[in-house]
Amino acid sequence: MKARDLIVIIGIIGIVLMMIIPIPIFLIDILLILNISLALTILLVAMNTREALDFSIFPAILLITTLFRLALSVSTTRSILKNAEAGEVIDTFGKWVGGGEVIIGFIVFLILVLVQFIVITKGSERVAEVAARFTLDAMPGKQMSIDADLNSGLINEAQAKERRSKIEREADFYGAMDGASKFVKGDAIATIIILIINLIGGFVVGMAIHGMGFQEAMERFSILTIGDGLVAQIPALLISTSAGLIVTRSASKGNLAEDLSGQLLKFPKMLYVAAGAIAMLGLTPIGILRTWPFAILFAIGAWFMQRTFEKQQEQEELLVEEQQIEEVRSPESVVSLLQVDPIEFEFGYGLIPLADTSQGGDLLDRIIMIRRQCALELGLVVPVIRIRDNIQLKPNEYVIKIKGNTVARGDLLLNHYLAMSPGFEDDSIVGIETMEPAFGLPAIWIDEQMKERAELSGYTVVDPPSVVATHLTEIVKRHAHELIGRQEAKMLVENVKESYPALVEELIPSILTVGDVQKVLAKLLKEKISIRDLVTIFEALADHGSYTKDHDILTEYVRQALSRQITQQYSVEGDTLRVITIGPALEKKIAESVQQSEQGSYIALDPVSTQQVYQRLSDQVNRQIQSGGQPIVLTSPTIRMYLRQIIERTMQDVPVLSYSELEPSIEVQSVGVVNL
Structure with missing residues (x-):
């Protein structure tokens, strides 16, 4: 345990013991001065914080200082009732603040209590409660904003994580402040109760135990009680003011001094108006001597501030011009143009509602789900997808780029739905003929009135955002190896x-x-x-x-x-795998065509044989697709990669597996054989 941790533990235990064990009067004086010093320090720190989280320990400090004041009040009450004295600090406050008059001191004390309880404490409590509620309500929107900035490339993963952490800490802080403000309110009520106890108990104890007369007991214990209340209330007032400053710092960017000088004195012309109003006030019986010095001071201050602001604006304009010239001249201005985004999604101005959240667009949320889906299915962290509008495109057109090159494009009709037939056409379903962009299937754009009829006819109906999301997902999967x-x-x-x-x-x-x-x-x-x-x-x-x-x-x-993974990936029909096999003659032909070089092995099949392989494999693949199954080619491990090299340009989506990549438990059914 570190020394500072031990000091804090001993301090907390000491505060609790103060309520039980009597302490000497000289030590009470020291602790009272310490209490005032701590309250003043906390107030100064609160004034110089730039945002609430800079002083996030404040709710805990509020509890500890409140407990410390109450422990001091218990100790001073014990000393007042037992010894009829409580040290020089309390005695001085009781006599000095009231100017020797008990009634005046009592009134000053009541004013301080009312100011703290009704004005500062109630206001701080309400601000903390509203801030906590608004912070919690705003959390989903802030999280979505962070995700949007992350997807658009404005911030990276580390910055997004830091912003999310800050939002969580803000919610925790304002929630804690909402509860901690009740401590200050309870402390003000406890101070009033302690005052009544000291007054009544002091009169009784002074006359019954200390043998004082009524007049002497009332004067002595009234001074001690008022001094004790003032000594406790002044630090409490400072602490509650600190709480008010902390919870009202949410919209500030600087400390209190910076905000006052930068915002209150931001408009010099208004100071001229204030100077004129004060000068007019001097024409009343108040007098010129009392008002015109302030009017002159305000006018001079406004003149100096106006000159200062004009000079600052000139310097800022010169600085901006110099920066622009420097950026053009610097080599980085050209180097930045060389940056190529891994994935880009560009769209015409007619598709802006897809990405504009204010118009109900959820494209950014869909892109987040695409990245999550690719991470789960492919194990690949998809780079940030850059989204931008492009006025060079048609209004309803969009393009998808991989490393700056267009790899796909499509057209959308935002007020329509894309309907794909289940295999037979319904003449009653009419619309604009098109092609589904992700898989190239024939489809039609239908309006809202035709949607329900198409669904009842068995058509697959999707909205434009889903069309884009599906197309983008397939492009990312198809080009994952490039990313x-x-x-x-x-x-x-x-x-x-x-x-x-x-x-x-x-x-x-x-x-x-x-x-x-x-x-x-x-x-x-x-x-x-x-x-x-x-x-x-x-x-x-x-x-x-x-x-x-x-x-x-x-x-x-x-x-x-990865045989178990590959088997489960393609055995969609349970324990059976329907495949197209390669005949022995073709396997032998491919094996004999393998050539070795310094860079590795490659297939050198003659053009005639290659064309025959294309044709016969294409026939089997089309037959399998027409029967509703997924075409899968199965061959021996020795020629799998070479067969893949032959067909990957024309049949990229047809998987080629080897016997060694299948689990022994899977049942393989041959639905066709490719041979020469």
């Missing part, structure tokens, strides 16, 4: 290293480099194999990376290690 570079791979490696340091240290860099791992991950993503199970992938690379550095071969080993 993972060395930097992204390194980030994934560091994430695994936190939980499996031994695995990563063995693999990188002693066996493979980050670039080697990145190439394997990209090849897996290119064939839509999830890389979420990085531990299994790294284990396979560590086992086989010592024998070969060929990325294609390493990818095959990794695919075999």
Whole structure:
């Protein structure tokens, strides 16, 4: 335990003991001075905080100082009733504040109590309550704003995390202040009760125990009681003022002095008006001598401030011009133009309502869900998707770019729905013919009146935001291998290293480099194999990376290690997998066409045979699609990657699996054979 922790614990225990154990009078004087000093320090700190969270410990301090004052009140009450004295501090306050008059001191004390209880404490309590309520109500909107800034690229993940943490701390702080303000209110009530007890009890004890007369007892104990109340009430007033300052700092950006000088004196012309009003007041019986000095002072101050503001504006304008010239001349102004966003979504002005939250657009929320979906399905952290409008596009057109190049485009009709037929056409469903952008299926745009009829006819009906989200999701999945570079791979490696340091240290860099791992991950993503199970992938690379550095071969080993995942991914019909197999003659032909080079192995199949493979495999794939199944090609492990190389340009979405990538428990049914 640190020394400061021990001091705080001893201090809290000491406060509790003060309520039980009598303490010497000289120590009471020291503690009373300490109480006033602490209250003044807290007030000064509250005045210089720029925002409420800069003094987030204030609710706890409010409780501790309130407990300290009450403990002092108990000790002083004990000393007043027992010894008819309570030290020089209380005696001085009782005589000095009232000027020797008990009634005046009593009135001053009551004024202080009323000011604290009715004005400051009630106001601070109400402000804290409203601030806590508004802060909690505003949390969802602030969270959505942070997510929107994150998706648009204005902030990064670390900044978003910091902002979310600040919102949570603000809610906790104002909630704590809402409860802590009740301490100040209770302290004011306790002070009044203690005053009554000291007065009545002092008269009784003074006459019954100390043998004083009524006049002497009333004078003596009235001075002590008023002094005790003033000594306790002045720090309480400072603390409650501090609480009011803290809870009203929500809209301020500087400390109290900066805000007063920067905002109260922000309009010099208004000071001229104030000076004129004060000068006019001097024409009344109040007199010129009492008012005109202030009027002159206000006018001179306004003149100086106006000159200062004009000079500041001139300097700011010169500074802005210099910065603009410097930006144009600096090499960074050209370098910044070289930045290419990984993913961009651009749209015409007619589609602005999709992204404008004030018009009900939820595109930003959908993009958040797309990134989450890709993380779960592919194990890939999709980069921030840049969203912007482009006046060069048609009003209802949008384009999707990968690294600055357009990879997809589409058209939307915001007041319509996209309807896709279930396989048979209904002549009563009329609309604008189009193509579904994500999968290229024939569809029609229908209006609101036609929507219900289309749904009853079995059509699949989706709204424009869902069309965009689906298209964007498919594009991200199709080009996922382009989105993972060395930097992204390194980030994934560091994430695994936190939980499996031994695995990563063995693999990188002693066996493979980050670039080697990145190439394997990209090849897996290119064939839509999830890389979420990085531990299994790294284990396979560590086992086989010592024998070969060929990325294609390493990818095959990794695919075999992910056999359970691959089997579950494609066995959508339970324990049965319907596949198109490759005949022995074609497998032999492909194996004999493999050539070796310094860069690795590649397939060199003659054009005639290649065309035959395309044609016969295309026939089997089309037959499988027409029967409602997913076309899957199954071949031997030795030629899987070479067959994939042959068909990946024309049949990119057709998965090619090997026998080693399937679990023994799965039942394989051949629905067609491709042979030469």
